[in-house]
Structures are given as C-alpha cells and as structure tokens.
Amino acid sequence: MENIRSSIEIGKNLCDLTGPWIGYYNNLDTNMETLKRKTEQLNGRNNDINEEVNYAGQRSRKKQRIEVKLWQENVRMITADVQTLERQEREVRGLKNALQRAQLGKRVVDKIEEVGKLYKDGEFSNGLLIDDPTCGHAIPTAESLAEPTSVRNREKIWNFLMDDAVRKIGVHGMGGVGKTTIMKSINNQLLFRTSTFSDVIWVTVSKAFDIKNLQRQIAKKLNIDLSDDEDELRSTSEIHDMLSQKKRYVLILDDLWKEFPLEKMGIPEPTRDNGCKLVLTTRSLDVCTKMKCRPVEMELLTEEEALNLFMNNVKEHQTMLTIEVEEIAKEVAKKCARLPLAIVVMAGCMRGVNDIREWRNARNVQWLLDKEGLFEQLKFSYSRLKDEQEQHCFLYCALYPEDHDIDREKLIEYWIAEGLISEMNSIEAMFDEGHSILNKLIKTCLLVKSIAYGRECVKMHDLIRDMALKITSVSPRFMVRAG
Template sequence: MEFLLAIVESLASKAAEYTVEPTVRRLGYLFKYKTKFQDLRSKVKELEDATERVQESVDAANRDGREIFDDVQRWLTTASEKISDEAARQLQEDKEKAMKRCFAGFCPDFKSRYQLSKKADKEAIAITELLKQKFDVVSRPFVPKATDIIRPVKEYEAFDSRSKALDEVMEALKNNNVNIIGVHGMGGVGKTTLVTYVARQAEEKRSFDAVVFVRVAQTTDPELIQKQIASQLGLKLDDNQTIDVRAAHLCNRLKKAEKVLIVLDDIWKELEVETIGIPSADQHKGCKILMTSRMPGVLNLMSSQKLIPIDILDEVEAWNLFKKMAGHVTESFDVKTIAEEVAQKCAGLPLAITTVAKALRGKKLAQWKDALEQLNSSEINSEGIGGAVYKAIDTSYTYLETKERKSTFLLCGIMGHGAAIEDLLKYCRGLGLFDSLDTMEKMRNRVVSFVDDLIDSSLLLAGSTPERFGIHDVVRDVAISIASRDCCWLALGEEDVFEEWSNKDTMRNCNLVGKVSELPDGLECPNLTFFSMFGTVEVPANFFNAIQGLRVLEFGRTNFTVLPSSLVCLKTLRTLCLRNCDLEEICILGDLRNLEILDLCGSSITVLPEEIGQLTKLKLLDLKYCRNLQVISPNVLSKLSSLEELYLYDSFDGWEVDGIESPRNNASLAELQPLSRLTTLEVHIPNVKALPKDNLSLERKGRFRVSIGFFIIMV
C-alpha cells in the first residue's frame, strides 16, 4: 500500500510539473509582462558592463600583439548584437506593443502581450547564459605560422616540366622511409617557388602538425636559424643559454609534434641540423626536412635521401610564360620575332623570363631591339650567377623609368629579405631621392607606389604583410652587383668585410656602405652618404671625422652607451637610426641641426633631453618600444615645429596634467597642440585627466592611434 501511495505522489508531482507550473508561467506572460521587460532591461545592462570589461582585456591584448581566442571573439560578437542600438529600439517597441489595448481601449491585446512577454523572457534567459561565461584569459601570444613567414604564391605555374618534380616531392613526404629531401637547380629556376607551394599545401591541408619555413641563404648562423624555427613553434629560447642547450629545447619541442615539416630554403654550405636542434630520423621518425640548394653536393653532404632536380622550362613553356607576362605586344607583327629572340635569351629560367617580359610590357619596337642588344652583350659579368639571369635582371633594371626608381630598387637590394617599407622611406628621404615632395605622407605614398611597381615587375616579392617586401636571392645578388658597378655602393658581409676595408681606393670613392658587422680602426670616405651597421661594436670617438658628408647613418642592436663625440661633425646628416641600442645619454644629437628623421625605436634611453628641442627640421620622431623612457623634458616637443610624425607606441606615457605642476618635470599633451604639421601620432594616455582642456585635436587629416586607458581611438 505504501508503495502504491509513493507512486501516486510521484505521478501527482509530475502532473503538477507538466500542468500547473507551465500554466503559472504562461499566466505570468500575460499579467507580469512589465516585470519581464524590466528583467530584460536589467540583464542588458549587466551584459553591457560585462562586455566593457571583456573588451578592455581584449584591447590590452591587441596592443601587445596577442591573438584573441575564438570563443572570446564569438562571445563579444553575440553580446554586441544583444546590446546594439537596434536591439534597444526593438525592446522599446515590443514593450509599447505589449501595453496596447484593443476594442476601443476597453480590453488588453492578450495575444500580442503574451507573445512579446514570452519573447522578452526568452531573450533574458539567453543573456543570462551569456553572463555565465567567464574569461580569466582572453588571448595567447602570437605564434607566426609558416604561411605568415613565406610569401604568398599567387598562381603556381603547373608546367609539365615542374609536375614531375612536384609529384616526387609529395611522394617523398608520404614515404615513411624518407626523412630528408633535397631540391636542387640553378638560381632563378624556381626552387623556392616549388617548396613554398609545398609548404602552403601542407599547412592548408593539415597534413603535418607543424610546418616551419626557414630562409638560410649565405649566412648560416645557427642561432638565427634556431630563433626562426622556435618563433614558428611558439617556443621562447633563452639567449643566455648555450647553443647546445637551446638545441636540446628545440629538439624536445619538435618531438612533441607527431608529424612536422621543416623547410630549409637556399642552403649554400653544409649545415649540421642536429646541432641546431632538428631531430634525426632515429630521434623522430615523423620529422621531415625539405631543403633547396643550387649545389647538389651540399645536399648530399647533409644526407639527403632523395635528390630532386628542377630543370629549366622547355621552349614552348618558356614562350607561353613570356607571352603571358609581356602581354599582347608579343603578338604584333613587328615585335613578335624580336620577342621570340628575347625569350630565348632568358634560357628557360622563370625568374629571367618574368623580369624581362614585365620590363618590356607595352614598350615600342626600338626598346625591344635595344633589350635584345643588351642581352646579347658579353660585357656583363655574371659574378657566379647564371649569365642569362644576371643579364635579364640587369636589363629589367635598365628599363626602370626614373633614376629614383633605380635607386629605390638598389636600396631594396641591400635591405634583403622581409624588409620594412617604413625603413626604405627613411633611407630614401635621407638620401634626398624625393626632395621635390614636401611632406612625409607624400613621400610614403611615392615609396609604396615604387615598391608596388617593383613587385609587379618581379624585381621584388610581396612581403608577409603589406608593410614589408621580399626579394629573391638572385635578384638581390644582381642588385648588389649593379650598385657596386654603377654607384660605388658596398653591401658588405661577415666574410669579406676586412678585404673591402683594406682597399683604400675603393673606400675613398665609396658612396654607400650597408649592413656591416665590424669596423676598421680608421675610415677615410669623403664621398660616403650612407652607413649602416649592426651588432656588438666599439665605435672610436673620432670615427666620423673623415666621413662628414653622411646623410644616412644607422646603428642596430649595438651596445655602446655613449655616442662617439665625432658625431657632431655630421652636419649634413638627415636620417639617424639608433634602433635597439643600449644608449644612456643622447644630448649630443641636439647639434645635428639638419636632422629630419630620428629613429630611436627600442633603444634603452630613459630621458629625451631638452637638447632635442633644437632639431627644428625634424619631420619624424620614432620612439616606439622605448620602454625605459620615463622623462620627456618639458617643452621639447612643442619646439619641434616641423614635426609631422610622432610614434610613442608602447613607450613613454608619463604625461603631466598641464597647469598642475609649476614648473613641470615632464612633457604634457598640450605641447602637441602647436605642432600644426603633425599628421601622424601614436600615443598612450593612461589617465584622461592628462588630456588638454580643449582636448587633443584629431580633426586634421592623417593617421592617429591614441589609446586612452583601455580604449583605442583610430582615425
């Protein structure tokens, strides 16, 4: 009997659950509709507050260059839709409709009230679910993938002569018994294009857990290779550790990926991959190494199990590619025969074909004949580069329309891979290439336009981001050779630096010295206009006494804390870059009165001294990532009357409130107001009280990135 009573009670309870409670809830939709709308409005306000907190965390992460988690971004998108102006308007309309009455106002509109009240209740429940989600962490560090490093392949040319090589590479990657694959061929034949395509396919199809792409080139610095691999794996290596310890960390990380592809592009001499930290087949069967080199012997020394040659294009393929790049002009009666001869001179090399064809696109018959004459010339010294490629690139250079374009291209050559357009701008301005343009913005547009033209001409490559560009190793070698031949420029490397320094006649006539890593005891270069060096170095106090005509000077990652006293001799200097240098004091820079660009990005200075206020011709001041910068002397910025661009991203933020301190010990934002030419500003303002009384005007045309507290204003 008790058992039956228990069953009856249970059934009664369920009956109440399925009948009474729903009935009460439904009645609530009719008679408590005002409460439903009040609850919804309250939930929307809670969601607004929660969204603001999450957005603040996201903005802070974005400023640090971190990646936002997908679920956080989805939550923000959904929350924004719930609290949008449209949602608020709809809520108000629904509330008003629910209050309407029918039958001449004598009776409520129960159907409409019920439906809208139910809708409000459902929306409140959905917002409650959103509010339950908590985000202790909203982001992760940015880890570049191989596809972020390598240039995009806009259109892979699937020539028959390439299909076999591509198929062989793909088959070797699937073969569990093959771990090291070598691709070889002469410069400009398309090795990098092939392995770039393979790497992108592996990334997109997720056929490997990790894909790493490293450009090795002629400087085989194992530490640099380690850093490139580690950055793409999200692994942070300690610079203070020995190379062997870093290799052990790298090897351990690579073993954690079941299948990993490592592309080592453009190897010039034997590399000991295990010393770098790349595991051998015995250590990790799933690690595949794909290498390219101009020399098959180097690949053999590195124990390549599969050697795959890349040959030149056959005659039909070469002509079809040439026609595609040169355009319809090749089909005209008077040009076609000459064009066929020009194409033959490119020797079936895609790089040569592409550069020459694009250079002659739209040109007249006389220019085609002149190009053929140049390609037939035996005067050009290929200097170890395939003669056809060298002549092709040299001819393309000849057909660049202006002297400024040619000089810009040669500067790109000494800058190398992954160079920043912004750095190119600073060099061009310093050397006076665009003196006819009166603002930095006009000069930037001109430089960007030139880079785009050079990319279209296949003399440059598209970079990993729109702010950067690349250059093929062969094109770079030819550019350096042309610069040395025609302009007395020297782009020196680690291996030939002392030989060049010792040639006094060469140095006396030299106009440019780029990317050196060591200095001689003395230097006599009266014609030198550009000097660039990187790395640990001691600069003698009188080093600049005999090179007073410098217009561009660049030091990067140097460890001198005090600038050499002879720097004051550089009265013609227009661009000075002191990036990531261990500087303590820069008062001496105030004597460089003709300086137009001062780049101190990442330097360790703690004070921007009052002497900087003497640089009244300064157009660009770059103080990004100067994280130790605590003081900008008062009234320095306001004296820079020619300043057009000021960069303080992730740097100084100790703005004083104007009028509070008297006298002030630091800069105030009010000092920016008199700078009538200022069109670019990146600055962080932690306290809104530091804003000038009439606010910081952003009404001028230009680029502004101003963060106030956690909020970023982009104009």
C-alpha cells in the same frame, strides 16, 4: 580465547567512536567499491578524451587546451591517491584499532566526492582543442606552376614526401629555377593534408649561414624565446625538446648554402618512428649529398614552356602585340635560359611595351646562358627604370638583409632622408612619389609585395639582391657586409 579477546578489544574501540565515525567504520568496504567504480569511470572519460584529442590533432591544425592538460594531470594524481587508499584498506583489514579503520573510511568518502567533481569537470563544454599557431602558415606565391616541367618537378618532390622510406629530401638547382616557388606550393598543400603530417615548419636560411642565426629562426617558428646571450648548447637542447614532442612534422629549410649536423642544430633525425621529414632547397648538389638527402634535381622549362610563360605574363597587361613584336618576344624568351624567375622578371619588364624600338633593344642585349648571363638578364629590368632616382631607390633596398620584409613607409622615410627623392612642395607629395616608385619596382618584379606584423611591406628576391649588389660593386654608392 584469542579471538574472544580481539572481539572485546574491537568492541571497546567501537565504543570510543561517535556519530558519523561509526558509519565510516561500517561502510568502508562498500565505499571503497564505490570509489573504485567511480575512478574507473573517470579514467574511462580520460581515455576517451585522449582518443579524441589524438584523432582531431592528426586531422586539423589544432592543439590541446591547457585546461584539458591540467585536468588530465589531476586525473593521474587522483588515480595514484586511490591506489594508495586501496593498499591501506587491505592493510587495516582485521586490525584491532577501529579508529584507524574509521579514519580511512573518512578519507575514502572525501575521495569519492573529489573523483565525482573531477568527472563532472571533464565535460569541457568549450571543447578540447584550440588553433595551433605553430602548425605552419600558407605562403603566398604568384608564379605559375602550370607548365608540364613544373608539374613534373612538383610531383617528384611530393611523391618522396608521401614515400615512407624517404625521410630527407634535397631539392637542388640553379638560382631562379623555381625551387622556392614549388616548395611554397607544397607547403600550402601540406597544410590541408592533415592526416599525413601534423606540422609544417618553413625556415628561410640564406647565404649568411651560422648555427645561432638558424637556431633563432627555428625557435621563432616554434614560439621559443631564445635570448641573444643564450649559449648554443642550451638553444640546441630547447629546440630538440620542442621538436621531439611534436612528431610527424615536415621541416622545410629554404635556400641552404652549407651543410650542417642536425644534432648540432637541435633537429632530431627524421625516422619512421617519429614520422618526420626534412626538405631542403639548395643550389648545391654537394649540400644534398652531405646532408644525406634524396636529391631531386629541378628540371629547366622547355623552350616552348618558357615562351608560353613569357607570353602569358606579357599579354596580361598588353593591348596588342604586332607580329614583329611577337617574333622578338620569342627571341627574348629564349634568351632567358629557360629559368622561370628570369622569364617572369623579363616579362614584367616588357608589360605594356608596344614600341618596337624597345623590343629591338631587348633583343640586342648581350645575353649569356651561364650564371653571369642570368645576372645580365636580371640587370636589364634595372636598366629600364626611367631615371637614376628609381635605380638608386632600388639599389638602396639591397642594404636590407636577404629575405627581409621592408616596411614601405619606413623605406620611403629613409629614401627622403638620404636625398634619393627630389625636394617637393610637401612631405606628403614626397611620400606619394616614393609609393609611385615602389609600385613601379613591384610591377617590374624587382620587388614583391609582402605583409609583416599587419603592415604593408616589400621584399627583394635573393637573386635580385645578388644582382643589385653586383651593380653596386661596379658603381659603388654604399658598401654591404653580411652581419
């Protein structure tokens, strides 16, 4: 009797439905099956896109397009909507209210149309990935790494990078031994080993170390905009969030002078789970120990390698070397303490020099093999500048911060304003003189070429800057204070 009354009531409700609402009521079950099938197809496409993005992202310097991320977010939301409709469809089965069932049927039909459109939008004819500017950049390096000792130093670092059991590496050795040069080479090779690491992040630390400055350096590499007044804790959180998302990166901290807790900087601890590595270069073994790094000591060149490196650099622009000059050259190379930087600087200083008296003068300079001796070696190239004007222009560069890209044009403007370039007939002539001085400083390896923001710049190696500051402390023309 109850079943008869239910049927009569449903029949009355059906009579209230007109036009397409009858179809929504009658076809609810069929349309729900269609919706579930199309949603499965949509999620299948989403899974395929995830696989492709992950595979390509591991093997190329690419990142996912924003429109793809938004599309995937829409897939997640519409999948949740479909699950809600499925639950509601189960609830209306056997209900007496035909209108409620018909209204649900209408929502199911509308959702089928949405799923179909979203499926079509997932074709992405423009591709799924774009170039990732935060994945690291090749760094120019002119110094040779062909000597067996340099090769051996490089291989030790590389093997630890490829060793899954080693997460933090500390490359240590005295200034000028080639730590930065080798790490630049490794940085560049890592960019092509995309199946091993997804990102390579290079940060130059410098002596004037403080947490806020280093955070700004790291944030800049990650395209995070940290305001000057942002507190340290907030900066730490932002850097940690960004690095935690990246996974499988290599963070290179070049020229670290003081240890620090990674968590205070916002750097996640490198682990097997996140696949990350930390490499630091430092002059202090103590820094490596306190940072809990696997230490890699940089070996000095052998005397034979030092001589070969020196002669190869000298002969590059030499017309001819007499036997006597070659003998003196061997002595000069030996006095460079087997340090690649000192050898390259000295060789650059003696390029094109055939006068035996100048070579004898180089041999008679008082050399020491300790750090002070290295400063004396580096100072020799400064002493060989032809006049005080060139020397003063060189020392002026030490006013810029360590590892700073110095704009050529601006630098010459300052030289002129400071009266370091003699008065001439025109400003153009004074600028020409300034460029000639800069080129001389570059040729003698006191400065190196660089590019920043698309403009020609020069840079001063930190060891060369130390030498320049030491000179100004003896014969002061200005005072330099960090910060």
